[in-house]
Amino acid sequence: MDAAILFAQHHPSLFRYLSRLTGDPDVAEDAAQEAFVRLMERPPAPGETRAWLFRVGTNAAWMALRTRGRRRRLLEAAPLRAPLGDAPPAPDAHAETAEVRERVRAALDGLPERDRTILMMQQEGFRYREIAEAVGTTTQSVGTMIARALNKLAAELRLDDEEEDGWNPYR
Amino acid sequence: MEPVSLTRPHLEDGELLCLLDGEAEAVARGDAEAHLEACAACRGRMERFRTRRERLASLLASADFSPPVPMTPPSTVLLSEAGPTAGEAATARAGAKVIPLRGRPAPAGRRVDRPWLRAAAAVLLLAAAVAVATPARAWIAQWVGRQWSQLAHGGRSAPAPPPAAPAPAPPAAPQASAQVRFVPAGSELRVEVAHAQRAGTLTLVPVAGTAALAEVLGAQGVELLVVPSGLRIRNAANDAAGYRIQVPEGVRRVRVRVGAGRESVIERTSIGPAGVGLALGS
Numbered sequence: 001m002d003a004a005i006l007f008a009q010h011h012p013s014l015f016r017y018l019s020r021l022t023g024d025p026d027v028a029e030d031a032a033q034e035a036f037v038r039l040m041e042r043p044p045a046p047g048e049t050r051a052w053l054f055r056v057g058t059n060a061a062w063m064a065l066r067t068r069g070r071r072r073r074l075l076e077a078a079p080l081r082a083p084l085g086d087a088p089p090a091p092d093a094h095a096e097t098a099e100v101r102e103r104v105r106a107a108l109d110g111l112p113e114r115d116r117t118i119l120m121m122q123q124e125g126f127r128y129r130e131i132a133e134a135v136g137t138t139t140q141s142v143g144t145m146i147a148r149a150l151n152k153l154a155a156e157l158r159l160d161d162e163e164e165d166g167w168n169p170y171r
Numbered sequence: 172m173e174p175v176s177l178t179r180p181h182l183e184d185g186e187l188l189c190l191l192d193g194e195a196e197a198v199a200r201g202d203a204e205a206h207l208e209a210c211a212a213c214r215g216r217m218e219r220f221r222t223r224r225e226r227l228a229s230l231l232a233s234a235d236f237s238p239p240v241p242m243t244p245p246s247t248v249l250l251s252e253a254g255p256t257a258g259e260a261a262t263a264r265a266g267a268k269v270i271p272l273r274g275r276p277a278p279a280g281r282r283v284d285r286p287w288l289r290a291a292a293a294v295l296l297l298a299a300a301v302a303v304a305t306p307a308r309a310w311i312a313q314w315v316g317r318q319w320s321q322l323a324h325g326g327r328s329a330p331a332p333p334p335a336a337p338a339p340a341p342p343a344a345p346q347a348s349a350q351v352r353f354v355p356a357g358s359e360l361r362v363e364v365a366h367a368q369r370a371g372t373l374t375l376v377p378v379a380g381t382a383a384l385a386e387v388l389g390a391q392g393v394e395l396l397v398v399p400s401g402l403r404i405r406n407a408a409n410d411a412a413g414y415r416i417q418v419p420e421g422v423r424r425v426r427v428r429v430g431a432g433r434e435s436v437i438e439r440t441s442i443g444p445a446g447v448g449l450a451l452g453s
Binding site: 009012013016019020025028097100101103104105122123124125127128129139140141142143144145146147148150151153154157159160 | 188189
């Protein structure tokens with residue numbers, strides 16, 4: 001196993017996928033790191049590395065999000081222990097990007113975990129067979145789930161809008 | 172009322188997605204395709220799904236976060252020594268037509284040094300070596316995380332090995348090729364090649380589904396960078412690498428610009444099954 005090559009090949013798309021999946025770059029970074037650490041411990045069969053990394057990263061990300069959700073609920077129940085002040089804005093979060101990010105995030109968060117995972121894996125170019133193995137469903141169901149997710153997002157993000165001057169994601 | 176295949180009712184949404192993505196095994200393809208051929212309503216629904224996905228891809232790309240480590244531009248692949256004309260050979264084997272591209276030759280540029288990558292490589296190789304020697308999982312995670320964190324906060328020199336750890340392994344053996352897969356955001360795919368090369372060919376090949384696959388065939392050091400508009404190839408003027416890009420169905424045309432040269436527009440319908448080659452030689 002050549003770790004440096006694997007890292008260069010897979011880390012950028014894995015991080016992009018995980019940050020889209022979770023909406024949290026910190027969780028994405030941690031989950032991607034977890035996936036690579038496990039890769040070094042127990043490498044999968046040749047030819048399955050990419051799907052394996054994404055599967056492990058996905059599980060790690062969902063687990064981290066659930067842990068974070070539990071912590072937030074605890075802090076909300078005991079507000080005196082909560083950290084003070086808002087998190088500083090990300091340096092690259094200029095207005096348009098922030099607005100689009102917020103809209104996309106809200107829409108994606110409205111999808112069930114599995115539908116979101118399937119949709120984001122498809123966006124990364126995975127075949128249905130690989131997606132089905134990752135989320136534990138049948139290949140035949142993947143198309144249905146992608147369609148269901150797109151139908152829901154179409155309404156939330158106005159993906160079907162037709163305008164004279166073309167579709168504008170920033171409106 | 173339009174006549175449709177009597178063998179089945181309208182296609183379900185999931186079946187349309189399977190056809191759109193070229194997933195033959197996931198649907199009774201013969202029946203479904205026959206119905207689609209005859210039914211304008213289903214073709215319209217399929218087109219709507221295609222549009223939705225293109226727009227979603229565009230939104231996702233514009234909302235992406237930057238990678239946490241100031242290292243890899245997204246989807247960057249580092250290559251190393253390989254035969255200088257592998258791309259041309261592959262193009263010739265495939266029987267693709269080769270079109271000369273008009274690109275202004277760029278001056279031979281100095282390679283950009285990438286200390287972060289050397290550091291990351293050393294860290295990962297070290298961690299891998301340790302993982303084999305001792306299954307100290309927590310220690311590996313801590314060590315890798317610390318080094319990545321150093322890189323993320325501006326550390327530019329190769330990290331020193333931790334106490335009692337084996338010395339970093341030597342750099343990776345050269346690889347002959349590499350690839351990056353992505354889903355283009357719209358119906359146009361832009362390919363920007365940084366420099367006209369000494370030799371080499373960029374080959375476009377049509378493919379079913381929605382994912383594009385870009386491959387480098389022989390290079391001394393090339394970066395593939397996926398950007399919202401498509402693909403950026405960071406090469407050097409003295410390279411002789413070949414590139415092959417699988418153009419998915421959603422892409423209607425490909426725009427290729429080499430250096431500061433004129434843009435070439437290739438309609439997907441004009442690309443034959445064997446592909447079309449664009450000469451990158453200056």
